[in-house]
Amino acid sequence: MRSFSLLLVCLTSFLGGCGSDDLPKTQDLASLRVLALTADLPEIGPGETATITPLLSDVNGIGRPLQYSVETCEDPGIPTGASVSCEGSSSRTTGSSGTAATLTAANAFTADGTSFSVTAPSSFLSSKSAVERYNGAILLVLYRVSASSFGGLPAESILSFRRILVTDRASALRNKNPVLSKVIQNGGSFEAVPPTGKTEVVAEYSSSSTETYSLYDTSGALQSAKEEILTSYFITDGELDFPRATSRPVTWTPPQAWPGQRAKALVTVGRDGRGGETHLITRFN
Amino acid sequence: MRFSILLGFAFLSPGAVAEVNPYGVLLEKGTRAPIAGANVFLLPSGKKALTGKGGHFRIEGDFIGPMEWIVSVTGYGKLKVTEQLESGTEIVDRTLYLERESYTAYETTIYGKGNQRDGALRKLRRSDFLTAPGSGGDPVKAVQDLPGINRPAPFSAQVLLQGSGPSDTRYSIDGHEVPLIFHFGGLSTVLFPEALDRVDVFSAGYGPERGRAGGGHISLWTKSPETDRTHGLAFVDTFNAGGLVEGKAGEKGKFLLSGRQSYIGSVLRAVLKDQDGFDLTVAPTYSDLTGIYETKLTERDDFRVTGVFSRDRLEFLLKQPLDTDPAIRGSFENETAYFRLIPQLEHRHSDATVSRWSLGMGRDWISVDFSDNYFKLKTWQLSTRGEVEHRSSETWKSYLGMDHRATHADVQILAPIFYEEGGIANPFSLGSKRTVSLSDDSVQLGFYGKGEWKPFSPDLTLMPGARVDWFQRTKEAIPVPRIAARWEASESTSYRAASGIYAQPPTEAQSDPTFGNPRIRSPLAYHAVLGVDRDFRGNASSGWVANLDGFYKFLDRQVVRSVTENYRNDGKGRVIGAYTQVRYEDGRWKSALAYTLSRSTRWRPGQKEYPFEYDQTHLLGLKGSVEFGRHWTLSSRIRYATGNPVTPVTGSVYDADNDVYVPTRGDFFSDRLPPFFQTDVRIDRRFIFDRWILSAYLDIQNLTNRRNPEGLAYSYDYRNQTRVSGLPVLPTFGLKGEF
Numbered sequence A: 001m002r003s004f005s006l007l008l009v010c011l012t013s014f015l016g017g018c019g020s021d022d023l024p025k026t027q028d029l030a031s032l033r034v035l036a037l038t039a040d041l042p043e044i045g046p047g048e049t050a051t052i053t054p055l056l057s058d059v060n061g062i063g064r065p066l067q068y069s070v071e072t073c074e075d076p077g078i079p080t081g082a083s084v085s086c087e088g089s090s091s092r093t094t095g096s097s098g099t100a101a102t103l104t105a106a107n108a109f110t111a112d113g114t115s116f117s118v119t120a121p122s123s124f125l126s127s128k129s130a131v132e133r134y135n136g137a138i139l140l141v142l143y144r145v146s147a148s149s150f151g152g153l154p155a156e157s158i159l160s161f162r163r164i165l166v167t168d169r170a171s172a173l174r175n176k177n178p179v180l181s182k183v184i185q186n187g188g189s190f191e192a193v194p195p196t197g198k199t200e201v202v203a204e205y206s207s208s209s210t211e212t213y214s215l216y217d218t219s220g221a222l223q224s225a226k227e228e229i230l231t232s233y234f235i236t237d238g239e240l241d242f243p244r245a246t247s248r249p250v251t252w253t254p255p256q257a258w259p260g261q262r263a264k265a266l267v268t269v270g271r272d273g274r275g276g277e278t279h280l281i282t283r284f285n
Numbered sequence B: 001m002r003f004s005i006l007l008g009f010a011f012l013s014p015g016a017v018a019e020v021n022p023y024g025v026l027l028e029k030g031t032r033a034p035i036a037g038a039n040v041f042l043l044p045s046g047k048k049a050l051t052g053k054g055g056h057f058r059i060e061g062d063f064i065g066p067m068e069w070i071v072s073v074t075g076y077g078k079l080k081v082t083e084q085l086e087s088g089t090e091i092v093d094r095t096l097y098l099e100r101e102s103y104t105a106y107e108t109t110i111y112g113k114g115n116q117r118d119g120a121l122r123k124l125r126r127s128d129f130l131t132a133p134g135s136g137g138d139p140v141k142a143v144q145d146l147p148g149i150n151r152p153a154p155f156s157a158q159v160l161l162q163g164s165g166p167s168d169t170r171y172s173i174d175g176h177e178v179p180l181i182f183h184f185g186g187l188s189t190v191l192f193p194e195a196l197d198r199v200d201v202f203s204a205g206y207g208p209e210r211g212r213a214g215g216g217h218i219s220l221w222t223k224s225p226e227t228d229r230t231h232g233l234a235f236v237d238t239f240n241a242g243g244l245v246e247g248k249a250g251e252k253g254k255f256l257l258s259g260r261q262s263y264i265g266s267v268l269r270a271v272l273k274d275q276d277g278f279d280l281t282v283a284p285t286y287s288d289l290t291g292i293y294e295t296k297l298t299e300r301d302d303f304r305v306t307g308v309f310s311r312d313r314l315e316f317l318l319k320q321p322l323d324t325d326p327a328i329r330g331s332f333e334n335e336t337a338y339f340r341l342i343p344q345l346e347h348r349h350s351d352a353t354v355s356r357w358s359l360g361m362g363r364d365w366i367s368v369d370f371s372d373n374y375f376k377l378k379t380w381q382l383s384t385r386g387e388v389e390h391r392s393s394e395t396w397k398s399y400l401g402m403d404h405r406a407t408h409a410d411v412q413i414l415a416p417i418f419y420e421e422g423g424i425a426n427p428f429s430l431g432s433k434r435t436v437s438l439s440d441d442s443v444q445l446g447f448y449g450k451g452e453w454k455p456f457s458p459d460l461t462l463m464p465g466a467r468v469d470w471f472q473r474t475k476e477a478i479p480v481p482r483i484a485a486r487w488e489a490s491e492s493t494s495y496r497a498a499s500g501i502y503a504q505p506p507t508e509a510q511s512d513p514t515f516g517n518p519r520i521r522s523p524l525a526y527h528a529v530l531g532v533d534r535d536f537r538g539n540a541s542s543g544w545v546a547n548l549d550g551f552y553k554f555l556d557r558q559v560v561r562s563v564t565e566n567y568r569n570d571g572k573g574r575v576i577g578a579y580t581q582v583r584y585e586d587g588r589w590k591s592a593l594a595y596t597l598s599r600s601t602r603w604r605p606g607q608k609e610y611p612f613e614y615d616q617t618h619l620l621g622l623k624g625s626v627e628f629g630r631h632w633t634l635s636s637r638i639r640y641a642t643g644n645p646v647t648p649v650t651g652s653v654y655d656a657d658n659d660v661y662v663p664t665r666g667d668f669f670s671d672r673l674p675p676f677f678q679t680d681v682r683i684d685r686r687f688i689f690d691r692w693i694l695s696a697y698l699d700i701q702n703l704t705n706r707r708n709p710e711g712l713a714y715s716y717d718y719r720n721q722t723r724v725s726g727l728p729v730l731p732t733f734g735l736k737g738e739f
Helices: A002-018 A130-135 B126-130 B139-143 B264-272
Strands: A033-039 A049-057 A066-074 A093-101 A110-112 A116-119 A137-147 A156-166 A180-185 A199-205 A212-216 A222-226 A230-235 A250-253 A264-271 A277-284 B021-028 B039-043 B047-050 B056-058 B065-071 B079-085 B091-098 B121-125 B169-173 B196-202 B216-222 B231-237 B240-249 B253-262 B278-296 B301-318 B330-348 B353-370 B373-393 B396-416 B433-453 B460-471 B476-488 B493-503 B524-535 B543-562 B566-586 B589-603 B618-627 B632-641 B649-655 B660-665 B676-688 B693-701 B709-714 B721-725 B730-738
Touching: A033 A137, A033 A156, A033 A230, A033 A264, A033 A277, A049 A093, A049 A137, A049 A156, A049 A264, A066 A116, A093 A116, A110 A277, A130 A212, A180 A264, A180 A277, A199 A264, A230 A250, B021 B039, B047 B056, B065 B091, B079 B091, B121 B126, B121 B139, B126 B139, B126 B196, B139 B196, B139 B216, B240 B278, B264 B278
Parallel strands: A156 B649, B021 B091, B169 B216
Antiparallel strands: A033 A049, A049 A110, A049 A116, A066 A093, A066 A137, A137 A156, A180 A199, A199 A250, A212 A222, A230 A264, A264 A277, B021 B056, B039 B047, B039 B065, B065 B079, B121 B196, B196 B216, B231 B240, B231 B730, B240 B253, B253 B278, B278 B301, B301 B330, B330 B353, B353 B373, B373 B396, B396 B433, B433 B460, B460 B476, B476 B493, B493 B524, B524 B543, B543 B566, B566 B589, B589 B618, B618 B632, B632 B676, B649 B660, B676 B693, B693 B730, B709 B721
């Protein structure tokens, strides 16, 4: 029965979450991670270009060189179980490659990487119906960041992806990135030095960040909905009680002693659930 | 043992005459069941009387002075009551209560005994499941302990029959299908256990009377209410409380009413109140009601109607999104309820012909809301069953019947298409959301015919049959043959064989144009089973009873996930296995050893054959009970099962839009969890009063507190994993009073 599948999925996930206390936590930055792939335009028209800026972290990487490569293709059907790959796709294109980022102790080994551009083919929507053109088709962007063996660390490679929505909607109707105004610490601004006690952290967005949008449903009716921004928090040190929140604050408990040999960082990433993304790195010395 | 006389003396015409004519009634202590055919002695006169129907007796004579009542009946403790009969008493009315030596009727499964019309049927009677250790008196949980039944996942509301999947088993009450048989998470069967007569388990090779299930059927049959007097019981335990009353209703009628209400939600709320990020706002709570009315309309017509209502509800609030899947956040509400009204009529046309007709009418309400997703389903259900049984001769009996089902559903869905393969789910965040709002009618028709033929000797019965199913949703008419045979080789040995083809309609989700594939067809299963039953006891009451069964299933057109079409009929599978149960009874000791050896595999084009998700090579169960004196009973269950196969995760890809990782699956189910091993113990104590019985029990599941791995939990990026353990030691205490 469908309802029970849904129910069990939720509960299973919940119990899995409960039972994972001894597993690494998503909010703790240590290994090589892609934290965001922020596009300047999350929604574009056929033939248009979006510029994507990756947000990378490699705290345990001690500044090893990182390389990246990009390829794009039409979404092979990831929601219905297709592998995240452009292999075999007729729309596959290979994008730029090169040095991914320069991560140093001064930036807490967490920083924006090298930006790159992707362009939707002009014919991307030509075989689509009017509803599909309005709702949009997905241009899949695969971003791989790699590190060779370095300073005793093994070689490593991380594959990540994001979607660029390609539509024929008017520009005014297209999705825009939310704007993260600031990150608030215990009701005020962060100091230049890291917090010394338990700190409530919450992201503040501009009022225009939460957009109302419309999509055609399966019966062909135009339905409107409102975005809800989900904020992800990452830290290089200490403990966060929750990695994500919609509007509630999360609590950051600093470590007993802050590490002295590198900067410390709190990374805040906001997502609107439709590809719109924004992020802010708060660093402490 | 001390006995008492409960009812007082009845003195008529006090002081009128000297002769005393004692009369009375002999009843079983606690149950007040009349004991007929027992000699009641009155000493020192040496006079006696034989109790008649209803337990009544009368002793003629002149009795004055100290007298002693003596009653001795096999299976009961000896009754000895002294009293002083006074001169001047004409008539003395006595109610004597005789205490049974044992109030526990522990029986194990009966295999193919007697005139059983389905070679693949196993029956579990009320006395079996009420006292089975580890199942807490629950009928369907006791079924899960039978050989050939795979061990389900914890909190699973399913019965896995002989290597088939959870959705391959259908559940019915009094012959009519119901949407679920367990309350939330497999906590308890939806029917009051004492309101049931038996549970029928139809597994591989089942007959044509049933269909639409590739694995088999679990049929719950309500009991015929007692009419000797009004009976009742009430119970309370750690998780729920309830009551039952039954008795006569008018001149010809009889009734039973029962109900339960859980309070497990309150228990869990107390346990989870300190959990960060989680508020258990309501429940889980469940309740159920059962009503039965039965009457004899004419000498030829028996009528009964069963009403069943069940409701489950759960609500909780995740204060923050789930670590591993941010799409799961906010409130979660689930409510499942249904009722069925099942009128049944049996008409005896003649000594040779009987017909049975019944309807299953009711509604289902299923609602799931979480985050901004919802699934709301309201359905009207009508199922009809009819059967004519006709004995043409001593060697031929035929059955012709129908088994239809019609559904009107109103459904509203806003949910992502959810992908799970190899037992590993993609994050919810990944699925593209779809909206469905529709009203839909669906009809399933079934017609069957079956013969019982004794061609060469009364000991050999052949049961050829056939069934035709028509499924409106898939527009398929599927004729399928079934055949079974039984040979009573001797008084103590019988052989069984059965085979057939089974068509199971795809689920609504699988054939739905939005979430599934409207071109999907019904999966097929081909069954063959061979069995032997042997009773080594001869005419003795103690000894060994054993059975051995082998089964084979080939599964065709199985529904599997498809990237392009959501679902396809590309799957195939096979199951081969054997199981045995050896039972020994000797006085107060009862024990049963069940062992199953099986292999269940699946495959699809381009993939090598892999173990089924619930493939458990070895299943071993040992149950036993011993009755000590003074109505103490100790019972235990020990279970071993090969660990379930799991699919290794070989890597992951980061989805930057949703901040989740998408797992990369290795070869399906190519790893296994460690074996499952659990010991359960139950202690029962009955306190027998003249007019009622109080029972107390302590049921301890997982006595050794073993951390049985039930699954794997992964870190956010699937690089690390840990085992998720099942229930820790779980004691349940309960009290039950019955009269």
